[in-house]
Amino acid sequence: xxxxxxxxxxxxxxxxxxxxxxxxxxxxxxxxxxxxxxxxxxxxxxxxxxxxxxxxxxxxxxxxxxxxxxxxxxxxxxxxxxxxxxxxxxxxxxxxxxxxxxxxxxxxxxxxxxxxxxxxxxxxxxxxxxxxxxxxxxxxxxxxxxxxxxxxxxxxxxxxxxxxxxxxxxxxxxxxxxxxxxxxxxxxxxxxxxxxxxxxxxxxxxxxxxxxxxxxxxxxxxxxxxxxxxxxxxxxxxxxxxxxxxxxxxxxxxxxxxxxxxxxxxxxxxxxxxxxxxxxxxxxxxxxxxxxxxxxxxxxxxxxxxxxxxxxxxxxxxxxxxxxxxxxxxxxxxxxxxxxxxxxxxxxxxxxxxxxxxxxxxxxxxxxxxxxxxxxxxxxxxxxxxxxxxxxxxxxxxxxxxxxxxxxxxxxxxxxxxxxxxxxxxxxxxxxxxxxxxxxxxxxxxxxxxxxxxxxxxxxxxxxxxxxxxxxxxxxxxxxxxxxxxxxxxxxxxxxxxxxxxxxxxxxxxxxxxxxxxxxxxxxxxxxxxxxxxxxxxxxxxxxxxxxxxxxxxxxxxxxxxxxxxxxxxxxxxxxxxxxxxxxxxxxx
Amino acid sequence: xxxxxxxxxxxxxxxxxxxxxxxxxxxxxxxxxxxxxxxxxxxxxxxxxxxxxxxxxxxxxxxxxxxxxxxxxxxxxxxxxxxxxxxxxxxxxxxxxxxxxxxxxxxxxxxxxxxxxxxxxxxxxxxxxxxxxxxxxxxxxxxxxxxxxxxxxxxxxxxxxxxxxxxxxxxxxxxxxxxxx
Numbered sequence: 001x002x003x004x005x006x007x008x009x010x011x012x013x014x015x016x017x018x019x020x021x022x023x024x025x026x027x028x029x030x031x032x033x034x035x036x037x038x039x040x041x042x043x044x045x046x047x048x049x050x051x052x053x054x055x056x057x058x059x060x061x062x063x064x065x066x067x068x069x070x071x072x073x074x075x076x077x078x079x080x081x082x083x084x085x086x087x088x089x090x091x092x093x094x095x096x097x098x099x100x101x102x103x104x105x106x107x108x109x110x111x112x113x114x115x116x117x118x119x120x121x122x123x124x125x126x127x128x129x130x131x132x133x134x135x136x137x138x139x140x141x142x143x144x145x146x147x148x149x150x151x152x153x154x155x156x157x158x159x160x161x162x163x164x165x166x167x168x169x170x171x172x173x174x175x176x177x178x179x180x181x182x183x184x185x186x187x188x189x190x191x192x193x194x195x196x197x198x199x200x201x202x203x204x205x206x207x208x209x210x211x212x213x214x215x216x217x218x219x220x221x222x223x224x225x226x227x228x229x230x231x232x233x234x235x236x237x238x239x240x241x242x243x244x245x246x247x248x249x250x251x252x253x254x255x256x257x258x259x260x261x262x263x264x265x266x267x268x269x270x271x272x273x274x275x276x277x278x279x280x281x282x283x284x285x286x287x288x289x290x291x292x293x294x295x296x297x298x299x300x301x302x303x304x305x306x307x308x309x310x311x312x313x314x315x316x317x318x319x320x321x322x323x324x325x326x327x328x329x330x331x332x333x334x335x336x337x338x339x340x341x342x343x344x345x346x347x348x349x350x351x352x353x354x355x356x357x358x359x360x361x362x363x364x365x366x367x368x369x370x371x372x373x374x375x376x377x378x379x380x381x382x383x384x385x386x387x388x389x390x391x392x393x394x395x396x397x398x399x400x401x402x403x404x405x406x407x408x409x410x411x412x413x414x415x416x417x418x419x420x421x422x423x424x425x426x427x428x429x430x431x432x433x434x435x436x437x438x439x440x441x442x443x444x445x446x447x448x449x450x451x452x453x454x455x456x457x458x459x460x461x462x463x464x465x466x467x468x469x470x471x472x473x474x475x476x477x478x479x480x481x482x483x484x485x486x487x488x489x490x491x492x493x494x495x496x497x498x499x500x501x502x503x504x505x506x507x508x509x510x511x512x513x514x515x516x517x518x519x520x521x522x523x524x525x526x527x528x529x530x531x532x533x534x535x536x537x538x539x540x541x542x543x544x545x546x547x548x549x550x551x552x553x554x555x556x557x558x559x560x561x562x563x564x565x566x567x568x569x570x571x572x573x574x575x576x577x578x579x580x581x582x583x584x585x586x587x588x589x
Numbered sequence: 590x591x592x593x594x595x596x597x598x599x600x601x602x603x604x605x606x607x608x609x610x611x612x613x614x615x616x617x618x619x620x621x622x623x624x625x626x627x628x629x630x631x632x633x634x635x636x637x638x639x640x641x642x643x644x645x646x647x648x649x650x651x652x653x654x655x656x657x658x659x660x661x662x663x664x665x666x667x668x669x670x671x672x673x674x675x676x677x678x679x680x681x682x683x684x685x686x687x688x689x690x691x692x693x694x695x696x697x698x699x700x701x702x703x704x705x706x707x708x709x710x711x712x713x714x715x716x717x718x719x720x721x722x723x724x725x726x727x728x729x730x731x732x733x734x735x736x737x738x739x740x741x742x743x744x745x746x747x748x749x750x751x752x753x754x755x756x757x758x759x760x761x762x763x764x765x766x767x768x769x770x
Contacts, residue, residue: 125629132617309671311670313667
């Protein structure tokens, strides 16, 4: 029985076998045995955060930018509850996370012990699965299974709750290989239904007004899916639009790309979605920010839906044809069959979809992302555009917080690679971007990582600047500071008779001094003509930077599908605002 | 005016009743996962019955009587299928091909004459008297849900004191069994 290990040793053995290089965490009473063991495992680097929510978002940023699972380690009670927002965020956006939580010793569970909470109960609805480890001999199985569940199928967060006595106890370690056989066959394969692929080809050939609507599933499926998507577009000549989460799967500056769709999507993307006769949804989920008024969503189209999660099919929008499977496997077949059945399709079909492209160009001429620039005050859109122009030559990773700045970043920053864009879409978590940037920078120490932030969001997790300083992570926090919770202000302006209830932050910190207090660099830009120079200054610093970009306080984010309206009734700018939102629409968010 | 709502329910679809049968690993918390899925996503549970059915494989069978639009019922099945401890999910049609039963224990506490009348009344149902005193009796009845509802209604004026019901269980007729979902 010489090969017995303590629970804490088993935890690290699993991490090593899973090739985990970094974990994000915060110690506490119920995880001390695991922290004690940390010193013996130099190949697993621990990043000490300042709040467990930060650990969770950092792990998310790490996962999104690498395609590998993010790992966080938290203590019982408040440690676990603080991680709940990040777990829920990862659940909504399908990000693989493994959360290891300490728990009070087994014999104290249920006694309301110090720092006890029902962690598996609390996290049950925000994880794919969770486990309370009651037997140290089960620990390695459970942890390997946790990694498998997090990373296969539709990815997502999992949690393993380990009571303190289990961390001390000695038990057997089951190796990954031995274990593989015992695992339930979790369905990740694409059962090729050849008749369905042929059906898709038929619809593709028949269509006069096609559109590809792609989402985060393409990114989650890995780089191969991105390649295949680009090949499919080049084979068909079809226009393509993307959800917020799908940005980067297809080059943002390519002519075939119509920009993002949805509530703040482009005029051409949303109108094309509304008028198309064939919609091919690849790894997106017909989210309510995408569809607008569901009854009038793309009324004339045949809809094909490719998704790894069978429960995404027909959940919000009924589709005509569903292919359940990993995007890259389905696209591989699709590309293969397009080539086989209709060689030279792009040219032979050009004429058929020419008038569709003409229509799209007409919509495009509206220049829906346009804005009236100023030489006195920095317009937030202009700031993002300049940031893009000055960083596009580098391989840049962008994270965001949530709100207007997030939408402006999505609209004006063009991505040409996957895994470069990290944003909280499903849950809409303010405070996501700063810790996420830390996670990205940990995974990519030599790359440029920028959090395009709002001043309200970033204050929610500002404490993580201390983490960035400790590990010398040169993240750049680019704050579009309008002193308002901008999106809240915008809705109040449009829907609540300009009653700006509690959306103005009256006592903001001096962000330059705040940066300096953290031992970082603070830069402020107030005039459009100093913006380029200040951005260049930010980029030249190899330290964490907070960039306080003072922007127009009253700028609204357009275009916008007002509440209760379908895709083809967008607001394009201030002149459209009046009379466009019905009383009925006001109660829709 | 409620401004926090996201959207109106625009279409009123027909509500159907279904019996969903779920085979799960018999482990701690599994029932909470299934029930939590229903409450979290706003699905209905009209009745629920659960018990271990295969000791060797450690499998429990959960029978849920539920109601919803066809779209919701489809979601219920697919969402259940995603739970890790769930092995298979079946949707038993509410028709002649499905056997449906519920068992109830009923206690009547009353006078002698009332008890006599009560027992007489029960003759129309399949029942067993499990316990009898001069002032009371306990009977076991196995029947359709609505039959038990009826019996309860009839026994109420005769001194029905306590009711315990198992929830609906179901099985398909014939030789076919539900294979992997």
